[in-house]
Amino acid sequence: MKCPFCSNDNTRVIDSRPADDNYSIRRRRLCDECGKRFTTYEKVETIPLIVIKKDDNREQYDRAKLEAGVLRACHKRPVSVKQISQLIDDVEVEIFNREEKEIPSNVIGEMVMDKLKDIDAVAYVRFASVYREFKDVNTFMNELKKMLNQ
Structure with missing residues (x-):
């Protein structure tokens, strides 16, 4: 996952939990380069509707x-x-x-x-x-x- 602040490719997950909707995963990430944190959400890919x-x-x-x-x-x-x-x-x-x-x-x-x-x-x-x-x-x-x- 690219860092949205410095575009570095090296980021790591520091916390992972179900999101509020219980249909996705909320991940807190840390950039190894600039040290900033950001959140991503992971959702199951569904069939195209x-x-x-x-x-x-x-x-x-x-x-x-x-x-x-x-x-x-x-x-x-x-x-x-x-x-x-x-x-x-x-x-x-x-x-x-x-x-x-x-x-x-x-x-x-x-x-x-x-x-x-x-x-x-x-x-x-x-x-x-x-x-x-x-x-x-x-x-x-x-x-x-x-x-x-x-």
């Missing part, structure tokens, strides 16, 4: 895109980064437990909305408005009414 988009295009699953959408929905809301990360971890576990090579984007969107609903109602409505492509105020109001009735 293809997402089938609404227009039937296919693209490889990208956690960063999912995270960006959830972050946008939670902007200026009392939702912590830890909650967002946990939500995405939970969705990924559900997705990969299906053991399918392709998954429609609407299935992922429904999983996210289901979990967001429990975390923050406003973030849920924001995500739903983009995901379900609300065309007008009536569609928006119908979704709010559904949520209030639950």
Whole structure:
């Protein structure tokens, strides 16, 4: 592992433990050259997952895109980064437990909305408005009414 500070190849692991999500390993490393410490995370490589988009295009699953959408929905809301990360971890576990090579984007969107609903109602409505492509105020109001009735 290269040191991010001096780019030296000689680094060593000084501590190793499961990460908070229990699906990866957190390693503390020490650079033999500059003496600085840094952290790396090791994750099991999974089978490539293809997402089938609404227009039937296919693209490889990208956690960063999912995270960006959830972050946008939670902007200026009392939702912590830890909650967002946990939500995405939970969705990924559900997705990969299906053991399918392709998954429609609407299935992922429904999983996210289901979990967001429990975390923050406003973030849920924001995500739903983009995901379900609300065309007008009536569609928006119908979704709010559904949520209030639950």
